Amino acid sequence: MTSPPSVLFAEDDDALRLATTQALELAGFTVQSFERAQSLLASITGAFDGVVVSDIRMPGMDGMELLAAVHSIDRGIPLILVTGHGDVPLAVKALKEGAFDFLSKPFAIDHLTAAVARALDHRRLQIENRRLRAAADINEATDPLTGRSIAMARLRASIRQLAAADVDVLIEGETGVGKEVVAAQIHRFSKRAGRPLIAVNCAAWVDSSFEAELFGHASDSLAHHRSARRGMIAASSGGTLLLDEIDSLPVAMQARLLRVLEEREVQPLGADRPEAVNLRVIATSKTDLQQAAQAGTFRTDLYHRLAATRLRVPPLRERDEDVRLLLDVFVEEAKELFGKPEFVLPVDEAAAMALHDWPGNIRELRNRAFALVLQTGGEAGEQQAAPDNLKLRVALYEAALIKEALQQSGGRVGDAIKRLGLPRKTFYDKATRLGIDIDGFRRPN
Structure with a gap:
């Protein structure tokens, strides 16, 4: 099956058209060449994901008219003009009107191939951005992550991918960006959605009572607590455990948590043996955990355990x-x-x-x-x-x-x-x- 052309090339000089087409093909591009701009224009649709290269002076439709016609189909299609006969001022005018680049005759073929490569990269990025914006518009009505920006579209796509992967995730971002909402969305789209999302506010740790809430405790193991209590880690088994603001967790607690993550089991306070848990952990941090680990305020081994999959939530600016x-x-x-x-x-x-x-x-x-x-x-x-x-x-x-x-x-x-x-x-x-x-x-x- 023939690949669709990545370059459409218009040149009325037969020898130059043949030589340039062969040079572009040797450089790895798929080229379709034309003697007239009208014929090239008939091959373009809004779905064209390549670049147009055209001489400025041609019989019938010239390069400037082709530029306007191409942009009437899709203004994002890059068009590179080839100019001669002292037409540099005209080429500069074309740049102001939206041409991607221009080359003066005679030109070095490596200059043309470099310009075509840049234009193709620009076009592919543009098409990807359009796809992401379209996906954002479709999802916006049911998605609490409001926004039509490319950054938010990429974030939504990452959330879907991570939800399906069922791996532990470290969500990083400044205060107020919506890290908890992102965590909830990962849970919502995962196969664990039918089980609970248990959120633990690590910044709320004050004394040993928090440890008992997190790990649970056996009966009669704590003063004034005759009955056993199931901790939040065990309660999240089969669902998702959200460790919110894990950067605020004391170092001593980090050691116990690391063992839970590595062994996938939790031992309640005062219990004789650990309990196996089916965990998926999502942690959030408002600070750079890598820097915290280097500074000694966060365990390096716990950081590496969490940071295998990282997701950054962009700030509003x-x-x-x-x-x-x-x-x-x-x-x-x-x-x-x-x-x-x-x-x-x-x-x-x-x-x-x-x-x-x-x-x-x-x-x-x-x-x-x-x-x-x-x-x-x-x-x-x-x-x-x-x-x-x-x-x-x-x-x-x-x-x-x-x-x-x-x-x-x-x-x-x-x-x-x-x-x-x-x-x-x-x-x-x-x-x-x-x-x-x-x-x-x-x-x-």
Whole structure:
């Protein structure tokens, strides 16, 4: 079966077309060549996952017209232009209009193959990102991990893979990113979902009573406790044991826990023999456990036992395109909880929150949204930007200009970005960050 072409090449010079095609094939690319740009264009669909290489000056449709036509099918398809006859200014214009790269004749073939390789890598990453975004849209309605960013799409995919693998997992991430939610999702999608998820707050360890709760105890083994008690580890057998904030667990307790993880058995306090347990352990940590192990505050052997499978939950500042979506979700939640359906989020608040770094992550954003609906300020309110904050004023000005351009263009994005002189991606990024509903500006046909 013939592989689909990774390169579509248009060149009207027969000798150059043949030589370049052979050179690209020797470099490992699958090439389909054309004498005319119109013929090449007829071979392209939105599913094309390769790169287009074309001369600029050709009879009929030239390279610039081909660029526009290809981008009307899928703006993400990379197009490399080959230029001669002093057409470098034209090629530079093509770059501004979305061409991936250009080469001047005569060109070294290794320069072309390097450009094609970069373009193919770019296209494959783009297609993968689209696939992940599509998966995110499908799962969002039933998934508490709200977000359309690539980081969240990758996190969802990792959760599904780890759930099916039935291995112990170390979840790492800053305070407030939702590590517990991730752990619950791994359990939810695993074959253990029908059994309990037992969560242990390791930061709550105070005295020996916590040890008894974790490991259980035999009858008459503790003062004032005549009956035996089954511990949380044993209770999780067949299900999932969540060790939340394991970085807070005292070193002495870490030694006992290590034996449980290695032997898959637990010995209650005062018991004569251990009890076998069917464990799946998920641990969370807000600090870097590897650094803690090197510093001697966390057992190295326990770290290596847990770190065989690691999952990092990204902070909110790495997925800022999700801030407005999360904000709207939390505002609606607060409106329903507090009985304030009339509340409307002020524009200046939305702009200020889009610019904030959110060191407290999702927890801080939710607290801020609730405080706004209640109009009580509080700790989260201290993060509000002052009216004379330069970033806020710039954001409000940008929002006004974008809205004006959309209003004047009737919601046609192509016209709006021409008015603003912005690349399409920058326009969409700014509109999302500033909470601008583009569809609201589109005029009915």
